[in-house]
Amino acid sequence: xxxxxxxxxxxxxxxxxxxxxxxxxxxxxxxxxxxxxxxxxxxxxxxxxxxxxxxxxxxxxxxxxxxxxxxxxxxxxxxxxxxxxxxxxxxxxxxxxxxxxxxxxxxxxxxxxxxxxxxxxxxxxxxxxxxxxxxxxxxxxxxxxxxxxxxxxxxxxxxxxxxxxxxxxxxxxxxxxxxxxxxxxxxxxxxxxxxxxxxx
Amino acid sequence: xxxxxxxxxxxxxxxxxxxxxxxxxxxxxxxxxxxxxxxxxxxxxxxxxxxxxxxxxxxxxxxxxxxxxxxxxxxxxxxxxxxxxxxxxxxxxxxxxxxxxxxxxxxxxxxxxxxxxxxxxxxxxxxxxxxxxxxxxxxxxxxxxxxxxxxxxxxxxxxxxxxxxxxxxxxxxxxxxxxxxxxxxxxxxxxxxxxxxxxxxxxxxxxxxxxxxxxxxxxxxxxxxxxxxxxxxxxxxxxxxxxxxxxxxxxxxxxxxxxxxxxxxxxxxxxxxxxxxxxxxxxxxxxxxxxxxxxxxxxxxxxxxxxxxxxxxxxxxxxxxxxxxxxxxxxxxxxxxxxxxxxxxxxxxxxxxxxxxxxxxxxxxxxxxxxxxxxxxx
Numbered sequence: 001x002x003x004x005x006x007x008x009x010x011x012x013x014x015x016x017x018x019x020x021x022x023x024x025x026x027x028x029x030x031x032x033x034x035x036x037x038x039x040x041x042x043x044x045x046x047x048x049x050x051x052x053x054x055x056x057x058x059x060x061x062x063x064x065x066x067x068x069x070x071x072x073x074x075x076x077x078x079x080x081x082x083x084x085x086x087x088x089x090x091x092x093x094x095x096x097x098x099x100x101x102x103x104x105x106x107x108x109x110x111x112x113x114x115x116x117x118x119x120x121x122x123x124x125x126x127x128x129x130x131x132x133x134x135x136x137x138x139x140x141x142x143x144x145x146x147x148x149x150x151x152x153x154x155x156x157x158x159x160x161x162x163x164x165x166x167x168x169x170x171x172x173x174x175x176x177x178x179x180x181x182x183x184x185x186x187x188x189x190x191x192x193x194x195x196x197x198x199x200x
Numbered sequence: 201x202x203x204x205x206x207x208x209x210x211x212x213x214x215x216x217x218x219x220x221x222x223x224x225x226x227x228x229x230x231x232x233x234x235x236x237x238x239x240x241x242x243x244x245x246x247x248x249x250x251x252x253x254x255x256x257x258x259x260x261x262x263x264x265x266x267x268x269x270x271x272x273x274x275x276x277x278x279x280x281x282x283x284x285x286x287x288x289x290x291x292x293x294x295x296x297x298x299x300x301x302x303x304x305x306x307x308x309x310x311x312x313x314x315x316x317x318x319x320x321x322x323x324x325x326x327x328x329x330x331x332x333x334x335x336x337x338x339x340x341x342x343x344x345x346x347x348x349x350x351x352x353x354x355x356x357x358x359x360x361x362x363x364x365x366x367x368x369x370x371x372x373x374x375x376x377x378x379x380x381x382x383x384x385x386x387x388x389x390x391x392x393x394x395x396x397x398x399x400x401x402x403x404x405x406x407x408x409x410x411x412x413x414x415x416x417x418x419x420x421x422x423x424x425x426x427x428x429x430x431x432x433x434x435x436x437x438x439x440x441x442x443x444x445x446x447x448x449x450x451x452x453x454x455x456x457x458x459x460x461x462x463x464x465x466x467x468x469x470x471x472x473x474x475x476x477x478x479x480x481x482x483x484x485x486x487x488x489x490x491x492x493x494x495x496x497x498x499x500x501x502x503x504x505x506x507x508x509x510x511x512x513x514x515x516x517x518x519x520x521x522x523x524x525x526x527x528x529x530x531x532x533x534x535x536x537x538x539x540x541x542x543x544x545x546x547x548x549x550x551x552x553x554x555x556x557x558x559x560x561x562x563x564x565x566x567x568x569x570x571x572x573x574x575x576x577x578x
Contacts, residue, residue, distance in 0.1 A: 011564030027334075034332035034531045036564030108315060109334035113562065 010116065011036040013054035018042050018067060019082060020059070024107045028057060028082075031112035053077055055116060057103070060094040061085050073098040078119035082107070100126070142179035149182035152189050225267040228513060230255065230501070231289035231319075232270050233300030233310075238277015239399050239424035240302045243493055246459035247324050250489060250497030251299050257486070258505040266508045268501070271295050275306070282306040283313050290317035296513055297322060297504055299497060303423075304328060304370045311335060320516040322504065324497040326455045326475070328374035329561040332531045337516050339503070339527075339534050340496040341476050343378055344560040346454040349538045350474040351382050353552055354452060359416025360388025365406055365430065366421035368395040375421040375454065378563075391415045396422060401429040407437055414443060418451045420471075427456070432467040446470020446542070457491035458548060468543045476536035478548040483537060499534075503527065533559025 020043045029039045045067040060081040081099035101119035153163035171181035234244040259267040271293045275281035299322045301307040314335035321336045329342040362383045366372020391413035438444040453473045477484045477492040489495040507519040520529045535558045541548035
């Protein structure tokens with residue numbers, strides 16, 4: 001396992017169940033309370049208080065995008081689909097809505113605990129990947145700036161390798177990313193040394 | 201018991217049982233599913249004996265309107281027989297409540313059968329937690345009632361370097377996972393972790409790893425013959441090297457009770473165990489018992505009789521509705537005393553006693569660590 005499961009902070013967490021009143025809600029509520037969560041049931045939609053929930057369980061059978069106070073797939077917490085009909089269209093919708101795990105209906109007296117842990121792990125992994133992808137994308141976008149900065153430093157009589165190494169040293173000295181350092185060098189070329197210092 | 205007898209005696213305020221002291225007792229069948237042979241038979245026999253003595257006591261108690269008729273099945277230690285035998289009890293007899301199972305594996309096997317027939321299992325041995333079935337009542341300890349208090353005791357007293365052993369199934373895996381988490385959080389270290397198949401006596405490798413890694417304590421979650429062999433070998437290791445004696449590097453257990461001491465003899469000396477009861481400890485309802493396995497099973501039968509008194513037979517969820525019970529309606533676990541005891545001179549002596557703790561199977565309810573011992577007996 002890449003990291004230990006965090007169990008302790010499930011206690012006192014809030015789970016919202018977006019489902020019409022139904023024995024499935026009762027069974028799920030019992031399971032979640034036994035685990036130590038606070039449970040709030042909601043139907044037909046999640047109110048603003050859902051933004052403070054730690055987990056959302058949602059009905060995949062009768063669900064639609066307008067029930068959620070966020071864009072599809074953008075939930076700020078792990079989501080678990082409650083699936084009755086395994087029709088492909090419904091599963092597709094549940095996935096687009098942002099399910100991180102699922103629980104099949106009728107819900108009996110187990111399954112919630114593993115759904116919580118799997119959903120949270122998938123949510124954390126997805127969020128970490130999104131951050132990493134955004135960072136990589138930004139760095140990709142800055143490729144041209146880096147080329148310009150290296151060229152500018154090389155123009156002062158260095159080889160390309162030396163210019164590259166100098167840029168890396170500048171980034172370390174300024175405690176900024178390589179790409180930000182390149183942006184400063186390029187801006188400095190355009191606006192003069194004073195401008196570069198002010199931006200530091 | 202026949203179907204006719206079931207109908208005749210089962211219900212109504214005038215149901216009469218002429219056998220037991222002429223009291224107005226309904227006869228209620230009660231399933232017992234204990235393995236009377238196989239690798240954990242000593243534990244099963246201790247549980248069974250607690251059940252039978254409680255049944256005798258309930259049947260002789262004129263203040264209770266129920267008497268129990270045991271319906272017994274013996275899976276003989278074969279895990280694949282638990283589900284069919286449990287189904288046989290629930291399908292072919294009037295019993296709705298069943299006592300039994302020792303391994304978690306067998307308990308998991310019978311849960312689908314309980315769900316199907318609306319039955320309830322009273323599970324009366326320590327287990328690794330992370331379960332709260334609607335169809336099971338857990339009357340022995342889970343980790344916040346055994347392992348965590350035991351680690352709270354051992355780490356300040358002996359150190360934070362642990363060697364972890366276990367039988368190769370869920371009990372050992374989960375106990376050791378949790379122990380590792382606690383030890384690492386405390387800044388300690390796991391010097392080794394090794395498992396044996398159930399029934400295996402091949403402990404030499406474990407002993408060599410312990411000899412070389414010199415931990416501060418050993419957590420033993422082996423069961424049956426593996427455990428007996430390991431403790432005997434560890435005792436020999438202690439005779440060779442004083443580091444491995446109980447006062448320096450004790451072996452800890454969360455499931456070893458008096459019922460297995462006869463199989464261990466001298467090898468048990470110095471072993472430290474946690475449990476809700478040890479022989480002779482005060483405060484357990486119903487008198488004195490041979491072990492916590494016996495005590496927890498006795499308490500289960502007694503509580504069931506109390507819940508059934510004056511009410512129609514039903515599953516545990518319905519029985520708990522509106523009733524005051526030691527069984528927590530949310531988790532179906534019970535509040536239990538926490539005792540830590542050491543084998544000295546062939547018997548467990550309590551060395552630490554904590555206030556009763558509610559079972560917290562998912563370890564989500566927070567915990568006051570180590571501090572609240574009422575008294576330290578030593």
